Amino acid sequence: MRSYFTSTGINLNLGRVPIGGCDFSVRGYTYDDHENDTQLTKFNLTWEDYNLKMPLIKWARNLRNQNLKLKAAAWSPPIRMKTNYEFTGSSLLLDQYYQAWAHYHIKFLDAYKENGLEFWAISTGNEPATGIINIPGINSLGWTPQRQRKWIVENLFPSLHASQHSNVKLLLLDDQRLFVPFVLDELMQDESMQKYVDGFAVHWYYDQISPARILNNTHEKYPSKFIISTEASIVTVGPNVNRVRLGDWSNGEEYMANIIEDFTHWVTGWYDWNLALNQEGGPNWVENYVDASVIVNAKNDEFYKQPLFYAIGHFSKFIPxxxxxxxxxxxxxxxxxxxxxxxxxxxxxxxxxxxxxxxxxxxxxxxxxxxxxxxxxxxxxxxxxxx
Known part of the structure; x- marks a missing residue:
């Protein structure tokens, strides 16, 4: 924690918080997994929030002696709200739950504020394309641009604006920049989105087949909106491969090259995904293991700072x-x-x-x-x- 969040470390100032569970949870869950609770009367934070997420966030804030820029996103709603009745896989939000899903976000912000933590931004959902093209093993909710635009305009933004969190930034997309020319432009066709949305969130996967000029074009089309990168991790695919590669300098070079590319194409900030993982690249309840900037060897009570960590540190430490x-x-x-x-x-x-x-x-x-x-x-x- 000192390595990440103090001036003697790399002085990190950004944090990403899942709204409920994600693939890097130890189980599949949301904040209201009660079958017939259509009004979210049984919505509650979980053991993970009270014992893991919130204590670590407050610890980081105290180490920095100032607030973090916290960004929240939901991976999946309660499964009763989804067409496939699963945390993962292809799915859409059932029409009758559009307002309930917006209200779920507000209740999350309310609950964290009651516990002394406020958010800088929320997104409209983590990687909605994952729930359309059915990338296995990741908690997801699929959105077509048309359906998501309707939900944002008619449900999410009015709920956010009417709440005590009207100052929270609203980020669109939260998915690969590959989808920007197709999905983002379709979402922004509604003129009201121009006043509802503050910025666009992009992830780095598939950047090798989606040129950085996409970011330039996006800035030119929507100059009043900022662009921010909200997820990166080293994913190694294939059978019998080591997902965690200790000391692999080429991984750090990938991060360094990507951050430079982003910042020279109008991106204003860059979030890593997992701050720390174990030696397997987890925990991850669906075994979607990846590498991370810090790897923890709990058995020996030690941790290893990867080249990824130092790539990030050149920016977080020297570029306030x-x-x-x-x-x-x-x-x-x-x-x-x-x-x-x-x-x-x-x-x-x-x-x-x-x-x-x-x-x-x-x-x-x-x-x-x-x-x-x-x-x-x-x-x-x-x-x-x-x-």
């Missing part, structure tokens, strides 16, 4: 909230990927990633400071800060 990304004219022939910022403490901070297999000498030309010459080691992450 409200820093402004500035333009740079790179030399794309030297193998250095870079993104610069003006920080809130009036410094210039430049992230430099040498993805090549050789040391590289570069010069940075700043009209206010002249030239800075640096030798950047092969396959390395670097941050330059100057005033």
């Amino acid at each position: 909230e409200d820093s402004v990304r500035i333009n740079i004219v790179p030399n794309n022939e030297n193998g250095i990927e870079t993104v610069p910022f003006t920080t809130t403490y009036n410094a210039t901070a430049i992230i430099l990633f040498n993805k090549g297999d050789h040391n590289t000498t570069i010069s940075i030309a700043d009209p206010d400071h002249g030239y800075i010459t640096l030798s950047i080691p092969e396959r390395s992450f670097n941050t330059l800060v100057y005033w």
Whole structure:
């Protein structure tokens, strides 16, 4: 926790909280699994909230001595509300539960606020495409753009606006940027969405087949809305493979390259998925194991900070909230990927990633400071800060 949330660590300021259960829970559950409770009168937080989620969030907040930007999302509603009556698999929300599902979100925000925790943002649901194309093993709720737009306009936003949480940001999509040109544009066809939605949340899976110019196009179409990346993890598929690869530098390089790419294409923040997992890549109640920035060996009472952790740390530690990304004219022939910022403490901070297999000498030309010459080691992450 100190490694993540203090200034002697990487000073992380973002946190992602599932509304109820997700695949990385130890069981399938929601906050109201009572069969006939159509009015959510038996809605309650669970053991996981009181003993795991909320204590850790408060601990992180105390370590930082300030609030975190908490973002919440639901994976699945109670199964009685779904067409397939399962936590996972292809499903839609039954029409008679549209308002109840919106009210469920408000009751979650109410319950956390009663326990001293408030959220910066909620999304309209984690990866709705998962419940349409039936990606197995992930808690989900499928939405077509038309059905989700109706639910947001007629149920979710009016409920949020009428509640004590009207200042909470509303994020659309919360899915792969691959779907942005098809799903997001369809959702935004309703003019009222322009005033209801604050930003767009994207995930990084399949980025290799969805070019970053999608983000540029999105910014140009909707310049008043921010874009934020809300999930990334290293997923290794195939039989008999190690999902957790301790010390795998190529994993860290994937994160570093993706964060730089996002931040140079109008993305304003970047959430990792799991802060810590065990040596198997769980727990995960549907065995959807992945790698993580911190791996815990509970038997030996020790943990391992992965290259992923250090890739994130170059940004969270040196680029504080409200820093402004500035333009740079790179030399794309030297193998250095870079993104610069003006920080809130009036410094210039430049992230430099040498993805090549050789040391590289570069010069940075700043009209206010002249030239800075640096030798950047092969396959390395670097941050330059100057005033």
